[in-house]
Amino acid sequence: MEEKNIESIMGLIMYGGNAKSDAMEAIAAAKEGNFELADQKLKDASASLVEAHHSQTGLLTQEAQGDHMTVTLLTVHAQDHLMTSIAFTDLAKELVDVYRKIDEK
Structure with missing residues (x-):
């Protein structure tokens, strides 16, 4: 597999993981009533998803x-990781x- 493809695939995994992590932190912050932090974490998650989409x-x-690429288990995992994060x-x-x-109530 070409190096540029590996970098793109790893970008999907990394940014997708970051988005999911930030989204989880947003839920935890909201649960504690910290909506400013929750909103920031959601923005961070969205920014990570944009980066993943670039990849x-x-x-x-x-x-x-x-320029066709051989689809490997790593490729499938990266795409699955991104879709789950979205x-x-x-x-x-x-x-x-x-x-x-x-x-508010």
Whole structure:
């Protein structure tokens, strides 16, 4: 596998992991009533997802240009990791909103 592909794949894993971690921290902060921190952690998670998407876009562009890549278990894992992180971040946003509404009552 080419080095540029490995870097992109590792970017998916790393930034996806960062996003999921920040989203989890956002939920914990909201649970404690610290909505300023929760909002910051959600912003951090979103920023990490943007970076992950940049890595993904590079791989997709390469494929679209006819430079096909061998799909390995690492590639599949990276994509799965990213998709899980996106779903988890979306759920974290909803949970922070729920905690905010509970706190307002």
